[in-house]
Amino acid sequence: MDTAHRPPTAVRTARGEGRPTQARAGLVRDAELAEHLAISRAMVHVLRSRGMPSVSIGRARRYDLDLCMAWLADHGADAGTHPAAS
Template sequence: MPTTGHWLRTDELALFLGISERMVRKLLAQGMPSLTIGRARRFDPDRCLAWLESRSEAA
C-alpha cells in the first residue's frame, strides 16, 4: 500500500483513487475516514484505501 506522508484534499484524493470528486463525497457520507480542520476536509490516502478494501472484503 503506497504511503504519501500527507493528507489530501477532496480533489487530490479523487485523482489518487481514479474516481470523481462526487464519488469521494458519496463515500464520505458512507463513512470513509477523514479529518476536518476548520472548514477544510482532508483525507489520509492510506486509511481511505484500507477502508475501501475492508468494504470490498465484506461485500
C-alpha cells in the first residue's frame, strides 16, 4: 500500500501521551501557544478573556496560531497589560 500520499490520521502530542492534537489543522493547545509566545498559560487565558481568538472543541479550547499572531499584532503590547487603576 502506498502511504506517501495518505495524510496521517493523528498527530501525537509533544508529551507522547497518544492523544491526538489539532496541530495539523493549525490549531494548538494553550500550553503550545504559551510556549510559542514565551508566556505563561495563565497569560494565554488573560489574552483570551480580552478577545484573542480561540475555538472550542468539546470541552477543549484550541488556538489558531496565525489568527492569534494577527490579533496580537493588531492589539499590540496593550493586550497583555493590566488596565490602569482609576
